[in-house]
Amino acid sequence: MQVDERQCLVETKDKVLMITINRPPMNTLSRQTLLDIEKVLNEAENDNGIRAVLISGAGEKMFSAGADITEFGSMGDKEEGNKTLIRMHELFNRIENYPKPVIACINGKALGGGNELQMACHLVVAADSAELGLPEVRLGIIPGYGGTQRLPRLIGRRRALELMLSGDRISAEKALEYGLVNRVVPAEKVREEAFNLAARLASGAPLAIKGILDSVYRGSEQDLEAGLAVERENSLAVSGSEDAIEGVTAFFSKRPPEFKGK
Incomplete structure (x- = not known):
């Protein structure tokens, strides 16, 4: 699977496809990053040697800080902005509707589009040091990659509104309480635990x-x-x-x- 390794790292082990967002230190989601993720998912869908997908971020402090704000210039053009948002919605819907389990390994902060990405995944394992949030309102914008729709469905309307209207972050433990993640484990074990879960599902029918x-x-x-x-x-x-x-x-x-x- 050929991708730009400056954007994504891809590895397969025990029938688990591991995708690592590789844009440290913030692991922002450039258009190329998202296109690479889409390309890898497309190629893996009919590969019987791949039974589960694991998505994480490079490093130890950041899953993803969300969209690359250096690419926001085109959003002022409504036609181009609409095309971009439709493309992102299609990709995140693709992840949500993927026929193989997609597990997010939140190794650090998951903010903005990074949080929206993990919400599109089927299962989530988070480090105890992780933080999750949708801070877009503080930039004068709104979550645009599906956050306004998925977050209320996952944790309820009032909790979702409080988080989106304030832009506040929540801890991994609070995210677990809200039902936004499945498991919280020590940061030094988060990748191991997430992989073990993915491998277990990959051995299923x-x-x-x-x-x-x-x-x-x-x-x-x-x-x-x-x-x-x-x-x-x-x-x-x-x-x-x-x-x-x-x-x-x-x-x-x-x-x-x-x-x-x-």
Whole structure:
């Protein structure tokens, strides 16, 4: 996978694709950074050798400080600004709707677009030293990469409004209390813990995992009956698969299953 290593580092280990935002010290999300992430995700989607994705930031203090403000000049042009925002919304939607688990490893501060990026991921492991926030209001702008929509859905409208209207940051422990992250671990262990979680998911049944992700994200945006229809669709799609047969056979044989994504 060819990317600009000044923007992203890419490595695969134990069926986990590791993407590291490599723009220290702030790990800002330039357009090229985001295009590289998109390119890597596109190439990995149909690669059965990759079963999970892990996104982190280079260094120990910053997951990502968000958008590269040196690129804000074009935002004054409404037409160009609209194209940019649509592109970013499409990418973050792509991450949210990705058929393989995407885990964010928040190794430091996740601010602005960096926070919006982790909100688009499926699961989040944060260092105990991490801070999360959407400080855009302090620059006279609003979160534009999906924050105004995802944050209320994740933690509730009133908590989300307080954070966005004030621009305040919250600690990793508060983010855990709010349900914004899944786990908080010592900073020196955050990469190990996040990788172990990704590797565990990568060993699971790919078709079943894809069905669960689709059922949750597509179904939960609809009423219960429509959501149950999505669940039935995915259940029927996987129930006759080779993996389902392998899972049941392995269970009765008292051995670990060997899922192939078929």
